[in-house]
Amino acid sequence: MHKVEIISIFVENKPGKLEKITKILADSQINILGFSITSVKDFGVIKIFVDKTQEAYQLFKEKGFAVAITPAIGIEIVDKPGGLHEVVKFISSKGVNIENALVYVPESRKKAFFIFEVDNFEESLGALKNNGYNLLTKDYIK
Amino acid sequence: MFWNKEIECMDEEKLRELQLKKLKEVVKRVYERVPFYKKKFDEKGIKPEDIKTLDDIKYLPFTSKMDMREAYPFGLFAEPLSEIVEVHTSSGTTGKPVVAGYTRKDIELWAELIARSLTMIGVTKDDIIQIAYGYGLFTGGLGFHYGAQKIGATVVPASAGNTRRQIELMKDFGTTVIACTPSYALYLAEYAKEEMGIDPSALKLKKGSFGAEMWTEEMRKEIEKRFGIEAYNVYGLTEIIGPGVAHECPAKNGLHIWEDHFLVEIIDPETGETLPEGQEGELVITSLSREGMPMIRFRTRDITTLHREKCDCGRTLARIERIKGRSDDMIKVRGVMIFPYQIEQAILEVQGVEPHYQIVLTRPHYLDEIEVQVEMSKEVFSDDVKTIENLRKKLEKRVEEAVGVRVKVTLVEPKSIPRSEGKAKRIIDKRNLK
Numbered sequence: 001m002h003k004v005e006i007i008s009i010f011v012e013n014k015p016g017k018l019e020k021i022t023k024i025l026a027d028s029q030i031n032i033l034g035f036s037i038t039s040v041k042d043f044g045v046i047k048i049f050v051d052k053t054q055e056a057y058q059l060f061k062e063k064g065f066a067v068a069i070t071p072a073i074g075i076e077i078v079d080k081p082g083g084l085h086e087v088v089k090f091i092s093s094k095g096v097n098i099e100n101a102l103v104y105v106p107e108s109r110k111k112a113f114f115i116f117e118v119d120n121f122e123e124s125l126g127a128l129k130n131n132g133y134n135l136l137t138k139d140y141i142k
Numbered sequence: 143m144f145w146n147k148e149i150e151c152m153d154e155e156k157l158r159e160l161q162l163k164k165l166k167e168v169v170k171r172v173y174e175r176v177p178f179y180k181k182k183f184d185e186k187g188i189k190p191e192d193i194k195t196l197d198d199i200k201y202l203p204f205t206s207k208m209d210m211r212e213a214y215p216f217g218l219f220a221e222p223l224s225e226i227v228e229v230h231t232s233s234g235t236t237g238k239p240v241v242a243g244y245t246r247k248d249i250e251l252w253a254e255l256i257a258r259s260l261t262m263i264g265v266t267k268d269d270i271i272q273i274a275y276g277y278g279l280f281t282g283g284l285g286f287h288y289g290a291q292k293i294g295a296t297v298v299p300a301s302a303g304n305t306r307r308q309i310e311l312m313k314d315f316g317t318t319v320i321a322c323t324p325s326y327a328l329y330l331a332e333y334a335k336e337e338m339g340i341d342p343s344a345l346k347l348k349k350g351s352f353g354a355e356m357w358t359e360e361m362r363k364e365i366e367k368r369f370g371i372e373a374y375n376v377y378g379l380t381e382i383i384g385p386g387v388a389h390e391c392p393a394k395n396g397l398h399i400w401e402d403h404f405l406v407e408i409i410d411p412e413t414g415e416t417l418p419e420g421q422e423g424e425l426v427i428t429s430l431s432r433e434g435m436p437m438i439r440f441r442t443r444d445i446t447t448l449h450r451e452k453c454d455c456g457r458t459l460a461r462i463e464r465i466k467g468r469s470d471d472m473i474k475v476r477g478v479m480i481f482p483y484q485i486e487q488a489i490l491e492v493q494g495v496e497p498h499y500q501i502v503l504t505r506p507h508y509l510d511e512i513e514v515q516v517e518m519s520k521e522v523f524s525d526d527v528k529t530i531e532n533l534r535k536k537l538e539k540r541v542e543e544a545v546g547v548r549v550k551v552t553l554v555e556p557k558s559i560p561r562s563e564g565k566a567k568r569i570i571d572k573r574n575l576k
Contacts, residue, residue, distance in 0.1 A: 006525075008523075008525030008526075010518045010523050010530065010553075010555065011555065012553075012554055012555055012558070038527045039527070040527055040530075040531050042552050042553070043518075043530065043534075043552075043553050043554075044527065045525060045526070045527050045530070047525070061520070064336075064555075064556050064557045065520075065555070065556065066518045066519070066520045066523035066555065066556050067520070067523065068523055068524065068525040070525045099526070100525075100526070117525075
């Protein structure tokens with residue numbers, strides 16, 4: 001199944017907030033594979049892509065965070081000039097709108113995945129599949 | 143169910159007769175026994191004999207919280223200390239506390255009021271009632287204690303605080319009735335679910351009597367939903383006797399005042415004029431039966447409306463609406479009067495946000511600013527900044543509409559606003575008004 005999952009956490013925009021989150025992950029030996037931060041004045045949403053999604057989600061929930069899991073699609077980018085451009089062009093040609101995105105680099109200077117959220121997951125995935133592009137699977141992360 | 147049906151369903155004319163008889167007696171008593179009242183009556187040129195009808199009460203002077211502070215500690219007692227068997231005080235957060243003195247008969251009266259109140263909502267000797275109001279100087283704990291024992295219910299005197307133990311007791315003892323502040327009730331439900339993995343609606347709890355702070359219909363619905371119970375409103379104040387001055391009946395349409403013991407008026411808080419029935423204003427109470435410390439026209443600072451239409455429950459006694467505001471709690475922001483309940487109602491209307499909020503007042507550049515911090519709820523958390531920002535804007539708009547001044551709404555992390563185990567501290571005033 002070409003579905004990966006991203007964890008989103010609500011945070012106030014204050015010093016030390018990110019540190020609280022990274023500490024929880026570090027203490028539980030959960031590896032961050034990619035992340036992004038979006039903020040609006042006083043608050044923001046931290047998105048992380050980790051190796052143990054469910055475990056991380058439970059941990060944050062138990063610690064009282066406002067946390068959610070969102071499905072996402074990962075698509076391989078070739079590490080060369082224009083690599084991201086080509087992938088993005090392909091996605092838009094299929095009428096798929098990118099909501100939030102981050103990058104996962106499993107092998108430095110060799111392989112990278114562009115990971116993004118979409119409006120309508122199933123439909124978007126259907127449109128992107130079987131077009132010669134390498135889509136990320138959950139198994140690959142392990 | 144009725145504890146004292148004869149009184150609770152008394153014919154109105156008879157009730158007025160009884161009130162007049164008692165009013166004359168109490169006015170005479172305080173005039174003769176309490177120098178504070180004698181001085182005030184004399185200043186107004188009024189003698190106890192001048193009170194000929196219930197209407198004549200308007201000639202009597204008001205008693206304020208300020209008067210009570212000046213009389214600290216025992217200046218308003220109408221009985222010598224040898225007859226006083228118990229004292230209670232208000233929290234005294236804004237100065238010297240108010241002291242209330244009770245004779246043995248006053249304690250019995252108090253128990254009767256709570257017994258009527260609890261019986262009205264169906265509490266019987268077969269119930270197990272957990273009293274999670276503070277025991278001690280605060281009137282909440284002991285007032286309920288006396289009344290619940292009078293009914294013969296099994297009292298669990300848990301007092302306030304120690305939330306984990308409260309829930310363990312509820313679970314292990316099979317508590318059927320709870321009495322506490324509404325904000326603490328919500329905290330109990332949250333704590334049970336999230337810290338102990340106990341579904342609050344699976345407890346044996348059937349009903350609750352909640353008061354000692356202002357709350358809203360939305361909060362009632364929330365408490366009822368989370369515990370799967372019927373939640374009722376209780377009203378009272380230390381100056382008058384404590385909880386049990388008025389209580390809701392199953393109709394949940396206003397709180398019946400035990401009028402055989404309390405004479406109530408609604409006045410315009412600015413002018414002191416008595417307002418016609420059905421108009422919102424400040425509640426003024428005269429205690430007709432207290433021995434230790436009778437109160438004449440006490441200005442409660444509580445804003446409500448009085449209704450006399452017959453109630454579905456069959457009681458003839460008047461009802462007050464849920465307390466809408468308190469002149470002490472009222473905040474003036476840029477000259478506009480704001481009550482915290484307006485803000486609370488607005489937040490709760492915007493669906494999904496938990497009722498945990500705090501109002502922060504600042505004056506950064508000679509102009510008041512009002513910030514409302516609302517906790518982000520796990521239930522409505524969206525992974526998307528845009529959606530959250532829209533929620534924030536919606537909250538801001540609703541609160542602004544409700545209070546009529548510009549408001550800044552900030553979303554904060556779950557559980558970042560301190561939980562209270564007694565009265566919720568909703569307002570943080572950081573303005574330097576000196």
